[in-house]
Amino acid sequence: MVTRFVSLLLVLFLMLSGAYGCSPRQKPTGTPKTTKSEQAAPVAPVKGVAVPVLYYHLIDDHLYGPYTSMFVSPKEFDRQMNYLKSSGYTVIPLDEIENAAQYTKPVIITFDDGYEDNFTNAYPILKKYNFPATVFLISSFIGKPGFLNRDEIVNMEDLVSFQSHTVTHRSLNTLSANEQDYELAESRRAIEALTGREVYALAYPNGDYDQQTVEIAKRYYRYAFLKLPGGIYHTGDDTYRIERVNIPRGLNLDGFIKKIQGLPE
Secondary structure: HHHHHHHHHHHHHHHHHHHHOOOOOOOOOOOOOOOOOOOOOOOOOOOOEOOOOEEEEEEOOOOOOOOOHHHOOOHHHHHHHHHHOOOOOOOOOHHHHHHHHHHEEEEEEEEEEOOOOOHHHHHHHHHHOOOOOEEEHHHHHHOOOEEEHHHHHHHOOOEEEEEEEOOOOOOOHOOOOHHHHHHHHHHHHHHHHOOOOOEEEEEEEEHOOOOOHHHHHHHHHEEOOOOOOOEEEEEEOOOOOOOOEEEEOOOHHHHHHHHHHHOOO
């Protein structure tokens, strides 16, 4: 009798295991993981795709200091963004630069230094067109008068990525190796601590760098951007010497079109 009762309990246990669980030999339900051998080989980036990387500083009509050409009017900026939108350009995030071949007429928008008007004047226009952009921050200037503060940076993160323009904006090629390492490493650390996002790109302050700078940049960044003489970046070019297109104040629409097409003005 006891043997028959134990047998019945065993049968019941096996039935319940089959209905509500997996036996040790069963595979879990759901989509199986793809094995390494089954994964598609990564697609190599297409080389030679033109990617105009536009760079601005201030978007403001309140001019001050000696470099008034850096103050692009908000109306000019809006007109330029409208042209990109209406002419079929795709404004892509900075981290998509090597995948530019996947987009129609790709273009990238960047700002140097991190001025407060990037939030008050430029950001609403970027929102209007739903354009992503990148601001290269001088990390020790964050929160100083005239520059972006923490709250403004956080509010912009839906469209804007924040990358490094060093700690103090000193010309890197005038510094020792240790000083350069500090400028590149500490700015990256500080911006990542503020945003909680990866900092993977650097803009050389004043466009000044040397081969030592490039080698140090490779320790911390995937991309580094120039200032002058300026030009159109093509995928496959040196990613630590990425050329950009300067957009100054007073540039008419015809001049803007020629610049982004790499034509002489």
